[in-house]
Amino acid sequence: MTRFPTRWLLLLAVAACPAAAGAGEREAILGPFLAQHWRLPVPAQGAPPEAFTPLEAALDPASCGSCHPQQYADWQTTLHAGAYSPGFAGQLIEGPLAERTERDACLTCHSPLAEQQRDAGLRAQGIVCAACHVRSHRRFGPPRRPDAAPAPSPAPHAGFEARAEFQDARFCAECHQFFDADAPGGKPIQNTFVEWQQSPQAARGETCQSCHMPDRAHRWRGIHDPETVRDAVDVTLTPVAAGLEGPRLEAALVVNNRGVGHHFPSYVTPRVRVAVWQEDSSGRELSGTREQAWIARVLDFSDWSEISDTRIPPGESVKLDYAQERAAGAAVLVGRVTVDPDYHYRGVYQELVQTYSDPAALSRMREALRRADASRYVLRELRRPLP
Numbered sequence: 001m002t003r004f005p006t007r008w009l010l011l012l013a014v015a016a017c018p019a020a021a022g023a024g025e026r027e028a029i030l031g032p033f034l035a036q037h038w039r040l041p042v043p044a045q046g047a048p049p050e051a052f053t054p055l056e057a058a059l060d061p062a063s064c065g066s067c068h069p070q071q072y073a074d075w076q077t078t079l080h081a082g083a084y085s086p087g088f089a090g091q092l093i094e095g096p097l098a099e100r101t102e103r104d105a106c107l108t109c110h111s112p113l114a115e116q117q118r119d120a121g122l123r124a125q126g127i128v129c130a131a132c133h134v135r136s137h138r139r140f141g142p143p144r145r146p147d148a149a150p151a152p153s154p155a156p157h158a159g160f161e162a163r164a165e166f167q168d169a170r171f172c173a174e175c176h177q178f179f180d181a182d183a184p185g186g187k188p189i190q191n192t193f194v195e196w197q198q199s200p201q202a203a204r205g206e207t208c209q210s211c212h213m214p215d216r217a218h219r220w221r222g223i224h225d226p227e228t229v230r231d232a233v234d235v236t237l238t239p240v241a242a243g244l245e246g247p248r249l250e251a252a253l254v255v256n257n258r259g260v261g262h263h264f265p266s267y268v269t270p271r272v273r274v275a276v277w278q279e280d281s282s283g284r285e286l287s288g289t290r291e292q293a294w295i296a297r298v299l300d301f302s303d304w305s306e307i308s309d310t311r312i313p314p315g316e317s318v319k320l321d322y323a324q325e326r327a328a329g330a331a332v333l334v335g336r337v338t339v340d341p342d343y344h345y346r347g348v349y350q351e352l353v354q355t356y357s358d359p360a361a362l363s364r365m366r367e368a369l370r371r372a373d374a375s376r377y378v379l380r381e382l383r384r385p386l387p
């Protein structure tokens, strides 16, 4: 297994730093409102309007949740709420990213409010409601639902400004797309928004929100959620040519990106493994019968180049051809697709666990490693009994 040098993290910081971004391109893509809305870190809110109660002025998600309980309950279950994760926070304690400027570059996406830089309790809550909805104590949100109850008068937090941009895919681009020139293989390291722009789903008018926030739900499920992936990615194992009858077994394991509105997977960090092998009647894999491949974008972080990219664009498929002699005792041909959402990070964490000495950094990194191991799952296993 490739070990990733910690230098990758530094490079990520440089790539992610707004100063390194193509500012003109960012502005052109985001448009004036979002280019201003997504200045990160979000500038300090300043003093609240005098008429605000302490609850209306509060920026912590639990306070929003006292009036918006559904959004709060959903948000708490998400990776946005968990963005100040052990694997993230641990790296800000010890090592090159503990430096002030590096840390600040990381915090912009993972803990974005100016207030979070000063308040450790608020910082630990990751991408809070206010990061997306509050600027200078003003609320911004999507247009009111047609069937919404009339606003109470006076409205809490002086109502809100309705903006169509909340329903636009560009809303998500600041943190899920790099706008810089550093593009191994011609593609930025984070390219989800551009992949989406070129997708059939975008042509049909489906946005990030239609898939990740259906009916405005604040759930943002993605590759870490097996059901979300199963609903969008089809797997088939079909006999070809001689098929499964003769002494030679020929089959194809096909993975089809039917319903993901960008590459599957989008990031350079997950890996998806496809494998086919023969088993005996007691379920034991027969040695020497396995063929496998990765679906992933693999970078060489030492010189910042792309080694390979086998990810599946929207609507397309990849195929693993299987052709082998039938082994003695073979009873079943098995095809399995396994998703490892945190593959890259596990390599980083394994290395950092070896180098850290600060107990607070070390305990976070051990927890991060435990979570990365626990996030792996089998997407599909298909079994074809052999005649």
Ligand code: HEC
Binding pocket: 055, 056, 058, 059, 060, 063, 064, 065, 066, 067, 068, 129, 130, 133, 134, 139, 140, 141, 142, 143, 144, 145, 150, 151, 152, 155, 156, 157, 159, 160
């Ligand atoms: C005291 C209760 C209360 C608190 C606290 C509160 N809100 Fe609201 N909020 C409301 C009500 C009531 C509305 C509906 C106002 C309207 O329809 O004009 C609303 C509207 C909104 C909207 C617009 C919804 C839409 O249809 O687009 C957003 C976004 C919002 N609030 C975000 C927040 C956030 C973020 C916080 C915490 C920082 C927060 N609110 C705290 C009561 C509250």
Ligand code: HEC
Binding pocket: 009, 010, 012, 013, 016, 017, 082, 083, 084, 085, 086, 087, 088, 091, 097, 102, 105, 106, 107, 108, 109, 110, 174, 175, 176, 177, 267, 268, 269, 345, 368
């Ligand atoms: C442009 C926004 C952005 C910036 C800046 C950024 N990240 Fe992330 N980070 C993301 C996104 C989006 C993900 C989830 C996708 C993925 O797993 O790659 C993520 C995931 C992670 C994860 C794995 C998930 C977790 O939280 O355990 C770690 C660790 C991490 N980032 C560390 C960092 C560090 C360290 C920095 C500073 C060098 C940094 N990030 C800067 C957007 C950003």
Ligand code: HEC
Binding pocket: 061, 064, 065, 068, 071, 072, 073, 075, 080, 127, 128, 129, 130, 131, 132, 133, 141, 142, 144, 145, 166, 167, 171, 209, 210, 213, 215, 216, 218
């Ligand atoms: C990552 C950005 C993000 C975060 C974090 C976030 N929201 Fe939202 N919120 C949105 C977007 C985008 C929409 C509009 C979705 C749509 O219309 O499809 C929205 C819609 C809403 C609405 C209108 C819902 C409706 O059914 O009309 C409310 C109220 C709201 N958010 C409150 C909150 C609260 C409270 C939190 C924290 C617990 C929160 N949001 C966290 C992005 C965010």
Ligand code: HEC
Binding pocket: 169, 172, 173, 176, 192, 193, 194, 196, 201, 206, 207, 208, 209, 211, 212, 221, 222, 223, 224, 228, 229, 232, 259, 260, 261, 262, 263, 264, 265, 266, 267, 268, 270
């Ligand atoms: C047509 C539905 C659809 C659309 C549109 C869509 N996504 Fe996804 N997205 C998915 C599904 C399904 C997954 C899980 C499979 C995967 O990881 O590719 C996913 C995964 C993700 C992930 C996990 C990381 C990864 O490596 O895949 C992120 C982050 C993400 N989407 C963000 C976005 C953003 C930002 C947009 C808009 C620019 C968007 N998505 C548009 C369906 C969609």
Ligand code: HEC
Binding pocket: 079, 080, 082, 083, 084, 085, 088, 108, 109, 110, 112, 127, 131, 132, 171, 172, 173, 174, 175, 176, 208, 209, 212, 213, 220, 221, 222, 223, 224, 225, 341
């Ligand atoms: C302020 C920056 C920011 C904004 C804005 C933002 N995200 Fe994220 N998002 C992140 C980070 C950082 C993570 C990874 C958190 C982690 O794992 O530590 C993430 C994770 C996700 C995931 C989880 C993917 C998985 O690994 O399973 C999805 C899906 C997602 N975002 C979709 C969206 C959509 C859709 C929008 C727009 C409505 C959006 N995000 C806006 C920063 C952001």
